[in-house]
Amino acid sequence: MIVVLFYISAVLAVLAALNLILQKKTMNAALSLVVCLAALSVIYFILSAPFIGIIQLVVYAGAVMVLFLVVIMLLDPFSEVVLRNHNRLWVFFSMLLGGGLFTLLAFAFSTWQPPADTPDIPGAARNTETLAELLFNKYLLPFEAVSILILVAIIGAVVLAKKKHPAGS
Amino acid sequence: MPVPSLHVLILSALLFAIGVIGVLMRRNLVVMFLCVELMLNAANLALIGFSRRLGQLDGQVVVFFVIVLAAAEAAVGLALVIALYRSRRTLDADQLNLMKY
Numbered sequence: 001m002i003v004v005l006f007y008i009s010a011v012l013a014v015l016a017a018l019n020l021i022l023q024k025k026t027m028n029a030a031l032s033l034v035v036c037l038a039a040l041s042v043i044y045f046i047l048s049a050p051f052i053g054i055i056q057l058v059v060y061a062g063a064v065m066v067l068f069l070v071v072i073m074l075l076d077p078f079s080e081v082v083l084r085n086h087n088r089l090w091v092f093f094s095m096l097l098g099g100g101l102f103t104l105l106a107f108a109f110s111t112w113q114p115p116a117d118t119p120d121i122p123g124a125a126r127n128t129e130t131l132a133e134l135l136f137n138k139y140l141l142p143f144e145a146v147s148i149l150i151l152v153a154i155i156g157a158v159v160l161a162k163k164k165h166p167a168g169s
Numbered sequence: 170m171p172v173p174s175l176h177v178l179i180l181s182a183l184l185f186a187i188g189v190i191g192v193l194m195r196r197n198l199v200v201m202f203l204c205v206e207l208m209l210n211a212a213n214l215a216l217i218g219f220s221r222r223l224g225q226l227d228g229q230v231v232v233f234f235v236i237v238l239a240a241a242e243a244a245v246g247l248a249l250v251i252a253l254y255r256s257r258r259t260l261d262a263d264q265l266n267l268m269k270y
Contacts, residue, residue, distance in 0.1 A: 006172045010180045017184055017207055021191035026199050033203050036184075040210055043180075046172060047221050052213075052232050059236055064206070064243045071247045072199055075254050094193030098186040105182035109215075110175055114222055127226070134230050146237050153241035160248035163255075 006046045013039035026076060030068050037061040051128040177218035184211035198250050198260045202243070209239050 016036035023029040037060050044053035135143055188211060191204030213232045220228025254260060 003170055003172055006176075010176070013180070014183055014187070017187040017191075020200075020203060020207060021187060021194060026197060029200050029203055033207060036207065037210065040214060043177070043214065044217055047177065047217050049217050049221070049229050049232075052217065052229050052236075055233065055236055056213075059240060060206075060210070064240050067243055067247055068199070068203065071251060074251065075199070075260060091194055094190050097193065098190035101189055102182050102186035105185065106179055109178035109182060112178075127229075130226050131229055131233075134226055135233065138227075139230050139234075142234060146234055150237055150241045153245050157244040157248035160245065161251045 002046055006043060009039045009042040009046070012036075013043070026072050027069070030065065030072055033068075034061050034065050037065070049127065051131055174218055174222040177221075178215055181211045181214040181218060184208075184214065196262045198253070198262055198265075199247075201262065202246055202250070206239060206243070209235060 013036050016032045016039065019032040020029050020036065023032060037056060041053045041056040041061065044050070044056055185208050188204045188208035191207065192201050195201055195204065213235055216228040216232050216235070220226060220232075250260070253265060257265060259265070
């Protein structure tokens with residue numbers, strides 16, 4: 001049953017991703033990315049990572065996508081301009097590159113073997129608790145570094161997006 | 170019956186390839202950004218899949234950091250897009266070929 005749910009979510013994610021790159025309107029592309037993120041969140045739950053699934057929904061499909069939608073509405077809400085490359089050769093080339101990359105990755109993944117002594121499927125029990133223990137002990141320094149980084153990024157975003165006043169005012 | 174790990178990894182490779190094709194094919198800056206987000210998510214899915222297969226939670230911690238970094242990247246990138254649109258009145262990546270004028 002849970003496997004069926006995984007395949008449904010996987011097909012949904014791929015279809016939403018295809019819609020994202022083929023969609024003419026920017027707004028619809030952003031909304032199809034929201035669908036893709038929600039499907040991935042379901043997959044995270046199935047793969048026994050409930051905390052990351054929730055974070056995915058709240059931070060990614062919530063906060064980051066709101067940021068995107070606000071910027072799209074600010075810039076070109078319903079513009080019909082198809083800003084897509086019409087050079088046939090270039091489109092063919094990018095398809096070829098993407099297909100080659102997929103083949104390479106799929107080959108690498110299918111030949112990969114885990115070390116012999118690993119347990120096959122870990123339990124999802126106490127996922128968040130174990131994650132917190134890791135985060136605040138082993139990964140404490142990266143955690144603090146990332147918190148400083150996001151502060152700097154927010155200040156930088158405000159400075160960059162601010163209206164330039166004429167000199168002297 | 171659990172989900173095979175290989176299928177998770179194949180799905181992540183597929184999403185990553187779609188993201189690469191999108192970045193190469195589309196010329197709208199915001200849509201290119203969305204495709205970059207898709208690629209980040211494909212990488213996250215691969216990390217979750219490996220973390221589950223290896224029975225360690227370290228991969229999920231890395232995914233947590235990647236999500237935070239993606240939020241920071243989206244904030245700075247979209248601010249850059251707004252600043253560019255203010256000065257050039259276009260979102261076409263092909264027309265943004267000068268560093269300054």
